Amino acid sequence: DVKVTQSSRYLVKRTGEKVFLECVQDMDHENMFWYRQDPGLGLRLIYFSYDVKMKEKGDIPEGYSVSREKKERFSLILESASTNQTSMYLCASSRRLAGGNEQFFGPGTRLTVL
Amino acid sequence: EDQVTQSPEALRLQEGESSSLNCSYTVSGLRGLFWYRQDPGKGPEFLFTLYSAGEEKEKERLKATLTKKESFLHITAPKPEDSATYLCAVWSWGSGAGSYQLTFGKGTKLSVIP
Numbered sequence: 001d002v003k004v005t006q007s008s009r010y011l012v013k014r015t016g017e018k019v020f021l022e023c024v025q026d027m028d029h030e031n032m033f034w035y036r037q038d039p040g041l042g043l044r045l046i047y048f049s050y051d052v053k054m055k056e057k058g059d060i061p062e063g064y065s066v067s068r069e070k071k072e073r074f075s076l077i078l079e080s081a082s083t084n085q086t087s088m089y090l091c092a093s094s095r096r097l098a099g100g101n102e103q104f105f106g107p108g109t110r111l112t113v114l
Numbered sequence: 115e116d117q118v119t120q121s122p123e124a125l126r127l128q129e130g131e132s133s134s135l136n137c138s139y140t141v142s143g144l145r146g147l148f149w150y151r152q153d154p155g156k157g158p159e160f161l162f163t164l165y166s167a168g169e170e171k172e173k174e175r176l177k178a179t180l181t182k183k184e185s186f187l188h189i190t191a192p193k194p195e196d197s198a199t200y201l202c203a204v205w206s207w208g209s210g211a212g213s214y215q216l217t218f219g220k221g222t223k224l225s226v227i228p
Contacts, residue, residue, distance in 0.1 A: 004157075042220040043158075043201070058215070090157050101146055101205045103216060105157035 003027070004106035006091055012112045019078040021109050023091030030096035032074035033058075033103060034066060036087040043090065049074055050096060081113045116141040116206050120219035127226050130191045135200055135222045138184040143207035147185050148216065149178050150201040158201055192226045199223045 007022035025032065033048040035058075045058030047066040055066050063085060067075045074093075078085055088110050092103040117140045127133055139147070146165050150158035162171040164180040171178045175196065177188040187200055203216040 040220070043203075043218040045215060048215065088155075092157075101216070102148060102160050102163055103203075104160060105150075108155070108157045110155070 004091055004093055004104055006089075006106040006109050008109050009107060010110045010112075012114065013078075013081050014114055015082060017078075017081050017113075019081050019111065019113075021076040021078075021089055021091075021111070023074045023076070023093075023106055024072055025074075025091075025093040025104070026072065027093060027095075027104065028071070029093035029104075030071070031094045031103075032068065033092040033094075034064075034074065034076045035090045035092065036060070037090055037108075038087050046076065081111075083113050085111065086113045087111060116204060116217040118202060118204055118217050118219040120200075120202060120222050122222060123220070124223045125225070127189075127192055127224070129193060129226055129228050132188070132190045132192070134189070135187040135224070136184060137187070137202035137219055139202075139204045139217075141204050141206035141217070144204060145207055146205040147180055148203045148205070149185070149187055150203065152199045152201055152221070154199075161200075189224070192224075194226045194228050197224055197226045 004025045013019050034046045035043045037043050044060050049055045049068040065077045088108050090108045091106040094103045119138045121136045149161040152158040162178040167182045169180050175190050179186045199221040201221045203218045
């Protein structure tokens with residue numbers, strides 16, 4: 001059974017704090033993604049990675065960075081959290097094969113920045 | 115730029131009342147279309163992948179179909195446990211930030227009343 005796990009379900013942080021969100025997948029997938037989901041705006045891609053130590057900016061990378069030191073783990077970093085980063089953060093992974101690109105999602109982290 | 119529009123935004127059905135959700139898309143070369151189910155406060159759960167016009171996939175009370183411009187998710191005799199937000203996403207040859215990016219619609223929130 002495919003599995004993507006995220007380090008926290010709920011997180012509350014103060015403005016200016018450095019925040020780490022971690023994601024682990026056990027499917028040996030090459031691709032990993034970080035999204036945020038906000039009411040009325042849908043899912044928006046922040047960053048993705050297609051291999052260890054590789055990363056690409058998505059649609060809204062400002063204020064975020066990522067790290068992928070191991071194939072199974074992809075971290076999202078908020079260098080200095082701000083209130084407008086309060087959101088649901090979703091991690092996903094997929095295979096790097098031409099025949100399919102289904103992304104499998106983790107349970108999400110609800111981040112509140114005060 | 116790829117665009118995905120889902121309609122209606124919200125749908126309320128009586129238990130047993132069949133209906134369809136729509137996902138229309140404008141993309142530069144479709145590689146795949148995906149349907150997901152998302153329960154409140156959770157990550158999206160993968161349902162179906164469709165690759166070419168005319169293709170159909172079924173799972174229990176759900177049936178997904180694809181044309182060159184849109185996809186439908188047909189729900190037959192729904193039950194209250196089918197209540198969720200249904201998301202569609204497209205994967206295209208013109209996807210930005212690498213060829214594995216998906217473009218998501220904003221979803222249809224389905225409520226099935228007993």
